């Protein structure tokens with residue numbers, strides 16, 4: 144159930160947000176489901192800052208925290224208490240709290256976020272779309288709060304920055320993002336370790352599945368379209384889990400000249416989950432809409448049946464139409 | 473032929489280096505063979521700065537400049553003249569000039585470099601091992617020279633930083649590296665484009681060679697060491713050029729648990745160029761020094777003979793010693 148913006152909800156300054164937090168106690172910090180480096184880094188950094196101020200705080204997330212983020216949570220506890228104040232971090236909409244945290248959806252006192260799409264569901268909110276990550280805002284907030292930036296907090300803030308900018312690869316990283324990162328380096332952030340863990344480390348199973356997926360990759364339309372697939376058997380053979388499959392859908396589009404990258408992943412029922420990634424000239428969402436799917440202009444999905452051959456045939460027909468239209472325009 | 477340090481060679485301040493450059497004219501800027509983003513970015517940035525000062529300058533490189541660096545060379549010309557002053561950038565040793573530029577090996581007037589292993593072959597030199605890239609030094613040099621940092625120069629300096637830090641992933645990136653990057657963002661560097669071109673795009677040939685290299689990867693010492701190799705035949709089959717081979721050496725170390733990643737690349741004469749990449753606990757340079765090679769603590773190289781089997785055997789013996797020492801300490 145989407146909460147509509149109530150008339151008394153309002154934007155507050157960082158200074159007022161800090162005041163609210165310092166006047167409160169028994170604080171819950173909410174993370175979004177399928178937690179990423181930014182929601183977790185923001186929550187952990189704020190937790191550590193509020194603990195310095197003697198507050199009782201707990202971090203709440205509807206999903207388990209992936210192990211790779213352990214370094215941010217050293218010494219952090221997750222006590223259960225009745226919250227007097229609820230702060231959501233990096234959460235654009237209460238729906239993203241997920242089932243388990245949905246009881247808090249209507250009760251968020253403060254939201255700190257950088258999504259321009261934020262639905263302003265919280266009683267008070269600090270929304271800064273110009274920030275590359277919520278941790279970039281958290282840096283200012285902790286500074287305003289006069290918290291000491293420990294090396295652990297530095298790791299948390301750096302983590303949100305690097306994960307939300309794809310290791311500084313997306314256009315959202317500004318000069319200020321680099322300045323905050325520089326300050327976090329000075330405060331002891333272990334950037335090399337963090338980036339290695341987040342971006343450079345492949346499990347053996349991931350390596351195995353990647354080898355196999357690359358072997359299936361074929362090219363069409365003069366190399367403008369690449370299609371790869373993953374069967375359940377390939378996943379089984381490589382020992383890959385869901386985390387290992389993360390980002391596999393990006394592989395075909397990474398090849399030079401590819402404007403439409405397609406990855407087909409066999410589901411339990413034998414149908415194929417199709418992921419389409421496109422360059423600036425092609426709308427992935429439109430291609431997938433033809434098969435009842437959808438998504439963003441650059442990344443969309445749908446489901447097709449008919450085995451590898453049948454599914455590939457259908458998607459290639461849709462791709463062909465796109466290129467024909469391109470030529471005619 | 474390795475030039476030994478002559479007694480009159482000396483370290484100079486940036487200020488003196490700038491003075492030398494501004495007093496000179498008809499300047500050659502030398503890049504190392506198999507040019508990378510740092511040697512090219514340094515040369516292009518310095519070229520543009522010196523052109524602002526009205527100097528006749530030319531960039532010289534023993535190998536062709538890969539197309540992906542084109543954005544740094546817009547408007548840059550490569551005139552042929554008899555140089556009155558020769559400046560080497562990012563070149564640790566005159567051997568790295570390659571055959572074509574070897575006539576200049578004994579005549580380098582100034583060297584700007586960040587390699588701690590620099591053999592101090594130039595008459596005067598600025599060597600700063602604490603800099604993540606030579607372009608990080610070039611930033612200071614251009615500042616000292618009072619050159620205007622155009623967006624093209626910003627792209628050049630950012631490029632050296634990001635390529636030499638593996639997109640901020642290596643331990644050589646310091647808070648100062650981020651500060652310089654921030655400044656380059658302010659000056660108009662297109663970081664998102666640069667990082668996409670450098671790190672996210674693979675040629676078809678690159679994909680082919682990567683498939684093959686991944687297939688050769690084997691693991692040793694309980695998965696703490698991974699070794700992959702590339703033969704000339706594999707390169708031929710995949711159609712890969714030197715540019716396509718860039719970063720191949722990083723693949724073995726990317727597998728979870730690997731502390732020492734080794735890539736062996738067959739050279740024309742059948743010997744193998746060994747690249748060793750290590751985690752924080754292991755000094756790659758020491759391993760390679762055993763075979764007459766060298767480099768940085770995290771990335772070093774040497775040459776071995778004896779075919780795939782012989783070369784692998786030798787390097788694994790050296791790796792074994794490292795792990796034995798680790799256990800005993």
Ligand SMILES: [Mn+2]
Nearest residue numbers: 181233277307
């Ligand atoms: Mn975020």
Ligand SMILES: [Mn+2]
Nearest residue numbers: 510562606636
């Ligand atoms: Mn360099």
